[in-house]
Amino acid sequence: MHKKRILVTVLNWGLGHATRSIPIIEELQQHNFEVFIASDGAALELLKKEFPSIKTFELPSYNISYGKTASSFKWKLFTETPGILNAIRLERKKIKDLVTTHHLNGIISDNRFGCRHKNIPSVFITHQLSVLSGNTTYLSSKLHQNYISKFDECWIPDTPGNHNLSGIMGHLKETPANVKYIGPLSRFNKIPQQEKYDYAAILSGPEPQRTMLEEKLLSSFQNSDKKIILVRGIMAENTISSKNRNLKIKNYLTSKALQEVILSSEAIICRSGYSSIMDLAKLEKKAFLIPTPGQYEQEYLARRFKKLGIAPFCKQEDFEISKLKNLEDFPGFSSLDFSVSFGDIFALFKGK
Structure with missing residues (x-):
């Protein structure tokens, strides 16, 4: 039987978006999907090293960078906005081409706004329903929520209750209809290790x-x-x-x-x-x-x-x-008691 083909697209902003995509990719493989990966820069290089047998594609870079001072970060991001919007337009065109040429059945996008397609299920992964930005938090959050609403589903890598990791960022007073909490994502497993x-x-x-x-x-x-x-x-x-x-x-x-x-x-x-x-x-x-x-x-x-x-x-x-x-x-972190069925989460791509 033909395997459903899923494209996982990852934002290249530090390596965090790439590393948290690793367990999603592994789960997709375990659930008999054929996976493709698309990103740029260091994030793409990391994923190539982790999954040398998976076909990868390069996407336009958002080119997000920081200033040397904390106060300059918001202004720098503002000045880079036209470039980011252009990258989003270019990646939408790239996605359209990839869906056609590789007969894709679904897209999972970790924070890449242009990686969706109207004819196949498209999922956005984020831990930020609210985007904290100081005195512009309301505006940045509404803009982000508007982008999220264009996807079929939004997966939050956290738990839905009060005992959670993301706090106010991943939890609104009213949860949007397309939001699912899939539990924290980590590529790691706790096993006994001698202290070095x-x-x-x-x-x-x-x-x-x-x-x-x-x-x-x-x-x-x-x-x-x-x-x-x-x-x-x-x-x-x-x-x-x-x-x-x-x-x-x-x-x-x-x-x-x-x-x-x-x-x-x-x-x-x-x-x-x-x-x-x-x-x-x-x-x-x-x-x-x-x-x-x-x-x-x-x-x-x-x-x-x-x-x-x-x-x-x-x-x-x-x-x-x-x-x-x-x-x-301080005692340190402890794991959250939350489990999720990825078989149910991935049902979106099986036409159920």
Whole structure:
């Protein structure tokens, strides 16, 4: 019998959208779908490494970047809006071509607004029904909800109740009719692991802020006697080293290797991006969070988990290694008791 063909499209903004697509792709394969992948940049490179046998396509880049200061982020995003809208128009044309040439039966889009088609089921994945943007939150949320409404379904990688990860971002007073909660998505599984490191620092997110945090951490770690591993989160060949023998540096790790590093570390130092939060919950880890400057979503999540007594955080500019002592006062993340049938979730693509 002919396998239904599903195209998974992923936003290239840091690596979080790509990593949380991994369990969706694996579930699709297990449910006997033929999967295709489309993205651009580092996200596409990561998915090629994780799924070397899957056919991939390159999509137009949104070219989203940060300023060097927190205050410039919103303005930079505003100035880049025409380019983003043009990329959305171009990817809609590309999707139209791909649906025709490869006889696709469905599309799952992680935050790519133009990746839908009127003739086949199209799904949008996001954890943000509300898009936090300071004094423009109402406007940014309404614009986002308008885009979401054009898809057949919107899947939220969180739980529907009060015991959830995304807080006000993924939960409205009235849930839109096309929204389904599919539970947190993580490529990892918790298995016993011998402790090797005191801290694993895992970097992610767009430039130049990724590099700025890397430089801050390397400076803080240079004289530490703690066993630390730094995963830079870049798909590059050129490596760097440290004079500190207790510090190991890796550019990038595959899912299996990164899972081992996280599980064999006493605590994790990372951004408070939502994909990282889902991974921390799945593996039930202690974490010190450093939100990306100017990114309201990450600042909200960092404050939320500190207020809930789960994890400490500090601003990037304020980080120093002595602040990690605060980890002693927080128990860390725990997994959410929520299960979902992907057979039921994928019924949309089976014409049921």
